[in-house]
Amino acid sequence: MGSVRTRKDTLFFDFRFLGERCREQTTLPDTKPNRKRLETILARIEAEITLGTFEYGKYFPNSSMVNKMAEIQAKQKPGYTKTPLFKAFAIEWYSEMEPTWRTSTAETYQRYIDKRLIPHFGEMEVSQITKAHILKYRSNVAKQSDGKLKPKTINKFIKCLNMIMNEAADRYKFTPPHLNIKPLKEEKVHIQPLSIQEVNLILANVRPDWRDYLLVRFFTGMRTGEIDGLKWENVDFERREILVRETFSMGRWEYTKNDGSQREIEMSTLVYNTLQERYQNRDVSCEMVFHANNGSPVHTPNFLRRVWTPLLAYLKIKYRKPYQTRHTAATLWLAAGENPNWIAKQMGHSTTTMLFSVYARYVPNLTRKDGSAMERLLASNIDGFHEPVNEAEKQADEELSVSVNQAQQSEAEEVAFWDQFLTPSQTSSMGGRY
Structure with a gap:
């Protein structure tokens, strides 16, 4: 039998449900009318408990007991099968999937699991994680970050969680809880390609030892890791092609971003002549096309600090990340009237959708x-x-x-x-x- 009690001159409910003692505080002062009102609500709660229709979250939606009671109720349902805790299953899932990922991808998912998902879901059975749990977690992450985490980043956490829950649902035969959860609306990414005049200005003023590197970036559309990892064995002068076969990222060699990124880039005359001259004057002991003085691949932070950032500041050009050289190549090709399918192939895109949705708006301005x-x-x-x-x-x-x-x-x-x-x-x- 439950009761309405008082703590520090405010009233609270005290009752038992599913074998657990439940105490839910209110903000109502201890007065006769308030006590009578709460006793009426308590009588209704106990009646619903007796009938088996009581929903804890309906009366106390913000209570910390809601999730606990939902788990207890789920375990008491007919046909309930105990499933592993999220922590144990996530670690097992990661170990099984790791060989299928690039090293950088594996490290990213490892970080999400250890620092984001296990601290929140670790002690819950995978089959007991509900849609409400996921939505609440996402909301808490967004609030706690105070705007520092962008929706795109939070969506990545949830994507990792969804992959784990998909596999768990398939193995233990339950409905994945994340179905019909729409991702947070992400901000549209606005590219900032450089104009042909800015490109010419940069090439005319950059340090001579970096001119070839930037020229090839501007007129091939290669990603940072692709050009930093370019070896002479992947430059085919006979066919006038650059073969993109691997990347250098985070201090190691890796497979390209995806299968579509494995491609052959046709060299323009300018790029061809530049690489020909560089090849003739190369250090034969070094396999890299572009490298530091000690023969190691380009160190991106060093390039940013000592070359790219001060150069743009000196030329009074609005700062962009070096990745914008890739976008610059795409817009210049479009402005020159190149076939969109050819451009997509050069960029490593499977379709021309990216060209028309992202780059095409720059063509009138350039031409x-x-x-x-x-x-x-x-x-x-x-x-x-x-x-x-x-x-x-x-x-x-x-x-x-x-x-x-x-x-x-x-x-x-x-x-x-x-x-x-x-x-x-x-x-x-x-x-x-x-």
């Missing part, structure tokens, strides 16, 4: 041709319409025309050169690309 096609259509078909003349565009067009003519002349000379050594059938099979 200064936004709407000009319509202007030319009207000028050629509508009487009395004259296309407005933009002097800046006119000059740019003239410069572009000169560049195109020079490129065509250079290509014609190159074709003539190779024609001395190739039969007609070989020439046609080359498809015009050398």
Whole structure:
């Protein structure tokens, strides 16, 4: 039989449920009307306990006893099977999955499990973790971080938890609790590619020993780990291709980000000539294309501190992370009118979705041709319409025309050169690309 009692002049419930003593504090002062009101509620609680319909969370949603009572009730249901604690299962799951991941991925998941998930769910049976538990955990993480953790980061914690719970549900035949939980809304990532003028300014002012490194980054779209891990054996001068086969990240060699990142990047003439000259003047004892003075791969923190950051500050260019060189390559290719499928292949993307959703908006700004096609259509078909003349565009067009003519002349000379050594059938099979 429960009772309404008082502690420090405020009333609280004292009753038993599922063999446990339950004491739930209220904020009501000890007055006769308040006591009578709580006794009425207590009588209703005991009636529901007798009928087997009492829901602890309905009356005391913020109580620490809610989860405990839910676990006890679940264990008393027919067909209940004891399952391992989350801590033990998470460690077992990690050991089984670790060989399938890259080292950096494995370390990340290990950190999430040890520092984020086990402290909260470790002592709970995997089958007793509910949707409410996950939502409450996510909410607490967001509040405790005070905005320091972005939704994208919190979603990664939950993704790791979901993978563990999926495997547990499959093994112990229960419904995964995370189903229908939508991820937190993530902020849209805005890229900041550099303009061709900024690229030219950087290449003209960077230290000579770093110029080749930045030039290749700007005009190949390689990721930091890919270019830092580039070896001469993966530079095919005969086919004019850079073979992306591995990366150097966090001080070790690893497989690329994914299978799609295993690709062949076609070298432009500028990149080809730069690497050719570098190869001829290389240190034959070093297998790396770009390396520190001692022959080890590029040390990114050192590059940031001593080269990249002071260079942008000196040139008064808004700071970007070096990864923006990859985005710069994509926008320049699009602005030059390259085939989107070819660009996606160069970047290591499986589809062109990324190009049109992220990069395409920069094309008009780079080409200064936004709407000009319509202007030319009207000028050629509508009487009395004259296309407005933009002097800046006119000059740019003239410069572009000169560049195109020079490129065509250079290509014609190159074709003539190779024609001395190739039969007609070989020439046609080359498809015009050398």
